[in-house]
Amino acid sequence: MMSRLWQDFRPFLALPDRQARRRLLAGAALAALTGLMGMALLGLSGWFITATALAGLSTVTALAFDVFMPSAAIRLFALGRTAARYGERLVTHDATLAVLAALRERLFRAWSAAGAARALALRPARILFRLTADVDALDTLYLRLIVPLCTGFIAALAAGITLAFISPLLGLAIFAVLILSGSVMVWRISRAATPATLRRAALIEGLRSGVIDLASGQTELLMAGQLPARCADLGALETRLAAHETRLNRIETGAGIVFGVIAALLPPAVLVAAAMSGIGAPGVALALLVAMAASETLAPLRRGALDLARTRLAVRRIGPGLAPPAPSVIPPSPKDGVAVCLHHVTLRHDGAATAVLGDLSLEIRQGEHIALTGPSGIGKTSLLQCLAGEIAPQSGEVFCLPSARLTQRTELFHDSMRGNLRLAAHDAEDAELISALTAAGLESLFDSLPDGLDTMLGDRGQGLSGGQARRLALARMILRNAPVWLLDEPTEGLDGQTARDVLARLHRAKDQKAKDRTTVVTATHTRREAENADRILVLGQGGILAIHIRGSPGFDAALTALRPD
Amino acid sequence: MSNRPKTEDAERPARQPIRLTLLPTLAAVLWLPQAGLLAQAISNVADRMSWGATILPAATAAAIGILRVILGALSERAGHQHARARVSALRMTAIMALSERAPLDRRAIPSGEAASMIAEQADSITPWLARFGPARMKAVLVPLAIFLAILPLSWTAALVLLIAMPVIPVFMALIGWQAQAASKAQLVEIGTMNAFLLDRLRGLATIRGLGATDQVATRVRAEAEGLRSRSMAVLRIAFLTSAVLELFAALGVAMVAVYVGFHLLGDLNFGAWGDTLSLAQGMFILLLAPAFFEPLRDLSAIWHDKAAGQAAQDNLLRLSRSERTLPEAGLPATPPASPGPQAASVLVAGLRFRYGDDGGTLPAGLDFTLAAGEHLALTGPSGAGKTTLLALIAGLDLPQAGRIEIDGEALTAETAPRLRARMAWIGQSPHIFAGSLAQNVTMGRKEIGQEKVSRALSDMHLGAMASIRGAAPIGEGGNGISGGEALRLALARIAVSPAGLVLADEPTAHLDPETAESVTESLLALAQGRSLIVATHDPRLAARMDRRISLPAPATVEAP
Structure with missing residues (x-):
């Protein structure tokens, strides 16, 4: 399964040139930075409030408390998070559009090869519809899956390292829980969603050509007495489409429950564990807020995982076009004269x-x-x-x-x-x-x-x-x-x-x-x-x-x- | 057609039941007790209690969190069901309207456009309907609830949030416009890009013939790069506006955190109604601050769903409102009649018809009869009403005055579906359905067997084509099929039907003379033992009929 996934996506790895690759990496890095800044903002704020509350209990400690550094850092993180987010969105979208531009050219070359061109001549609108929908579906791979995966990984790593200062075991545990639940869920969601996604794509195409037949062939169908039957067919098709979409929604909301339950359990569990370690209230507050911020990075994964099946379908249909073109059948020149x-x-x-x-x-x-x-x-x-x-x-x-x-x-x-x-x-x-x-x-x-x-x-x-x-x-x-x-x-x-x-x-x-x-x-x-x-x-x-x-x-x-x- | 959806249902404004919009808000508000319990747990640690004192509040917070998640997921499912049911209703209403629109209506929306409205565009209605209402409700109620929870503890912290509050709706409006403008511009751009690709892909044969694939591929790249730079120009502004929202949200959280910290330290001694905040209260406020802004961020994230969803819904509703419909539209469906095998007779008396302002008209008071088995040519200049007359006989529309009888039975809205079963129709450019050659002959009529289809195909000289193509689908819109072949296919459709009256509308109009000649022969062979009315400009075809009625532009009728 893993190797098939690899095979499907491999043709696309060569697609971005070096500059585009740098951009894609930069976008993912900025996304991760955004997540980190958000985590730092929350964690530091929690620590700050708790520490000041404890320091404020006596005038001596209150005067000795250095307020400048933490409060400045809080503002820095607030500003930095916004800037990083803006940069991330710009860079990721630009990188995606650049890759899609290269892809459109490559695909045009593939479609204009002899055999493909003839197939295209038979069903141009349908293939073009597919082609454009497939290309548009590809942008979700990077924006909705790869970037959130990077962000999630970095957030889990940062949370693990931070909490490891409180207790190495706690750090390891939160890292393991986040990474495992994230990857297992992405895997399971995309697997569960694949059949419904594929059928849904086929049904939409069927609906499309059915409506064209109904509208253009109306008189023929009417005179053959088949108009009600055609409408009933389309109704049945739409019912099946709705059933598949409901199934996908169930998978999506089901995944939402799993991620939500993890996000609901993890922070209180970390809180109790940190309290057990005896680090003191500021550390506990920091641990709680870091755990909260880290478990929030799980939720965006479900959309990307759900789209993975659609993206794979697109990749499978487009992928062969990216293979080096078949040897040309241009006939060789005959002898002189x-x-x-x-x-x-x-x-x-x-x-x-x-x-x-x-x-x-x-x-x-x-x-x-x-x-x-x-x-x-x-x-x-x-x-x-x-x-x-x-x-x-x-x-x-x-x-x-x-x-x-x-x-x-x-x-x-x-x-x-x-x-x-x-x-x-x-x-x-x-x-x-x-x-x-x-x-x-x-x-x-x-x-x-x-x-x-x-x-x-x-x-x-x-x-x-x-x-x-x-x-x-x-x-x-x-x-x-x-x-x-x-x-x-x-x-x-x-x-x-x-x-x-x-x-x-x-x-x-x-x-x-x-x-x-x-x-x-x-x-x-x-x-x-x-x-x-x-x-x-x-x-x-x-x-x-x-x-x-x-x-x-x-x-x-x-x-x-x-x-x- | 017994369960046809009512148009009024579809026209009803899209509104979700209040429970569906309130449930997510309720789930979001559960964060308040959750945050209070977590703050209390931290406060317990600060009070040097044993770690065991954190278990109860933490466990309760976790339990409430799980309840929140389940409530949220349930409301998401219910919202989706509701929205999806409406999309189905909209689609089916549009499909019904398409099937019932008057075939003669020239202002109808083209089929390709209708197909993309019903198939792909309608897709964007579900997320809009399912998510926008709840998100808007959350954006109004959740910040209010949080504000009211913080206010009794600290008016300063509440004030900080309150100051950010009016700023954000202003920016939200800006983002709304920006996002809408951006997504519209984006759609137009992508549409242009796709149209460019479609144009070039359609002409691939020419491009290949001229050896220009390389050149065009380079051009495709240039266009795509242009799309990229123009899209980025738009996105830059859209992202900037949402960055401002994020900035205010982040600054709001930071200011609340810094204020609470300084207050707890004793440096800012105001803001808590003369009291001093406890750690639990301060922590509670901090935990609520991000949640105060979150619903606004969610709303702005799905704002563009609204533009696409609303446009898609408007398009479907437009499709559902056809001005002219088939005569029987809206009447209860009649059981299909089994047509007799014998030729049908036609009586036309005192016919008067005018189609709209720009549509076809008939010479006033048209009268003629067609005996069973007779073959009749309708001739006359373009616009004389030949097609209109055929359409009226087929019951595609009803005349304003006069009557039409088929086998002595008057053609009315009620009888039209039954009488049509006695007729067969062939137009000048028959539609080729998606499917195999054989499927194109049966058109779903289950009573027609494989043998009958093969015989009809070989009778219409399509046997060779059938053996070459087999069960393979023939091209979209009949691509890969010549005009002559399409007509033969339409003739084969008639050959397998037991219709006693064949109506043919300029069957040889777009054919070269040889093909026209052989199509004429096939049509005549087919019409043996049936009545036939042919509207035609083709003198050779007209000459082969028993009789001719010439429709002049002025209203006179002559029968030679």
Whole structure:
């Protein structure tokens, strides 16, 4: 169990850099200092009052009593405690945010690896919800568990040492009781809370997707007579959720009782023990107040222990993402003069029973333009993904020059026009960006933009028409200096005139490029996208049905079979 | 729907029974006798009694302490139960309202937003409801009780606390605003960060296609660091204000301790109503001083729960108040009817409908009949009311005038659920439910067997997809499914149902011509032996129907 816990958390230990690590340590130290100051304030006050009361009994001792040092120390501790607390909160929160910033970057890198990116494409909102909730859950690990544990340990140590001056056995006993009860309870609470926490997390996700289904699929459910049943399902889900939360509350309050009983028993017990040792009233008062302050550090542990299960779930889901990324499936380059080479390649989707494409062999020369045709779902996109290194072939060998891929959907980001374009070439000058926009046929749009390249494109590129968005995607392809272009239905959803203009510009851009001509592989349903191809590859029955070379009768027949504008 | 929660229940202001708010205060006040006994024990030691004299007061203090802990835990549990029950009621009311809102309502809250209101946001209501009321009560009553306990012993010590007292509420108010502003700003910032991540993750295919992952990852880091520095700027102020509270609390304790010490020493001979404090009294005062400030600290610590909890509750209540609902909303549930297998006939007479101010309208006085088994196309320009008419026939809303009969039975709020069992619906972008392909076909209808599902899937040319995907869940919102596949899936849903009337709303609108053609064929095959009404712009689909009704923008009806 302990080793599994260690395994779960190990990927995160490497996360903070040296500076962040120093901050995390400093935060824990300040928290401990806060606890110590509070303990000293109370203990010293108790000693002071009792000692002054005894000294005050006779005028001689009263005059001899040094009041300056203790009263100054009391004020110092009062001020110091506040300062330490403020510092602690600043440092711990800053350190946490710094670690989370590093974590977000690492996770983004992990999610953008080939396999993960495809999984993400299937369930983006759910995974993102998880991802953000998991990252947010991680801050409790340090703030609510590690820091209180440090504080508790230091407080127990300080109380033990202080009381050891009264009686070594008493000091040892209080240290042992605090450490044992603290660690045993953290262990027990987190264990007891784990099943309910995990089920609760799953139920919340279920509730979320259930509500989405209910709201978006309302008409479908209503017409199928399933609306009341769906509501009843959600009601049952909510009842189970409430039951788990009540169970967690019982664990939490139960732990509160244990900690509370310890905090109620320990100070009076210490009082009696100190009185037994014959140290005198001031010492007894000091012992009592130190024991009170030390046992108060137990209570904050229960929240952290309760959250540990949630944190562990987050850590388990996030952890694999922190492992060094799997070896890239980016295909190696083929021999000179060849852009793409496939040897007996079989492609299969994750978990699919049958292969999409089997035993495929193909060679594409540099500068060639290939059109991939065939009905939807036959494997055109999969083949492009394979060439781009998105899917590793199940068997066979793939060689391909570095490629840029134009996906079916045009993704524009909530960013400036410049930021959107620079995705393709991060260090491109404005002049290059503008010439790419011109080449893509966006010069009139660009002239009309009030802020030029600084114009923000709305959420998911709103504010551009479908044709303009496609042209922007084309501008990005032009900026990206890749020897192979993989185009997935590049003009789908555009009207004929716009589509032809986009295609013409695409070919102009391709031919204008430097010495090595760009190789283009287009997956298409339409005649206009295939008519400039050197070869048409018809996919079907899990492989290549036919290859038609430009000028052959088959080529024209294949073109005619495609969709006109 | 028999146990549907009443909206009034949810609308009732969130207030806990007084015993739930008073019990924690009672538990906290038990510290007074506890402190008195501990002070007495120390005083006994000072009076040179044997250590045995400490046992009785110490043991009693421990016993009271245990009672205090148990009372506290019990009230915490009761408070949680109460708060959690209310969250359930709020959630279920919102869910019911979602299920009963009029499908045609265009101003409805988007489903993603509704889901996060009901699922995650509602989570923050429980701690607020459970903890805030008791904490506020404690913050008022506990300092008062301690003040009243100290006052008869020493007016000076009570005064010291009293001076700190009005300062703290002022700062509490400041902290309240600060914490609220801080947590709001924080939420906005985190929301922006998450939106940024979502935006980039959604476009991962593009980012990968352009080989820009490195660049975007660096940008993610920069954004997160920006979030960090902006959050810290806000937190710095919030922490500073609470540090002031802590400072006054710590200084209050220190001043009380120093005053009592000097007083006992004989240096400060005032403040105890002309008397001198005993050690037990002085110790008692010292032990009470930190407890005087503690409830305020607790309250400020959970202050931010209030902002989040209240916002979440307001959102759920907003969700529960839909302006337009389904006709049968609020009526007792009718037992589901078993639809006959035969085609249904439809009569529409003198229909008049206007939906709100901006919604769809129908040409006034629409009349037509559809014989059993007949296939009808509704055509006409956008906004002519094709979808509205289909929705009225489906009983999704009731007309203002005129009547609709299905198989000779008038469609009313009472009969709508039963008559709907005779119909099946297919929209232009069918919703794909979370679950497998087969689950998406049955949609929970238990009477539909596995064989029937497989047959429907292969009839709709989804057999290959079914064998590839198997029982694996299909993507959220149908991601990974093309528009054509989604429509075929919706057709398969109808194929397994015994409905005698199929209502199709522009089924081929977003499809390329080839797919549209094959969807049309599938729809026609499906409609064999059933009545069919198709609202469409697609002339090829309309031409395949027996008859066409064209809804022009002006109110005339023609039947060719």
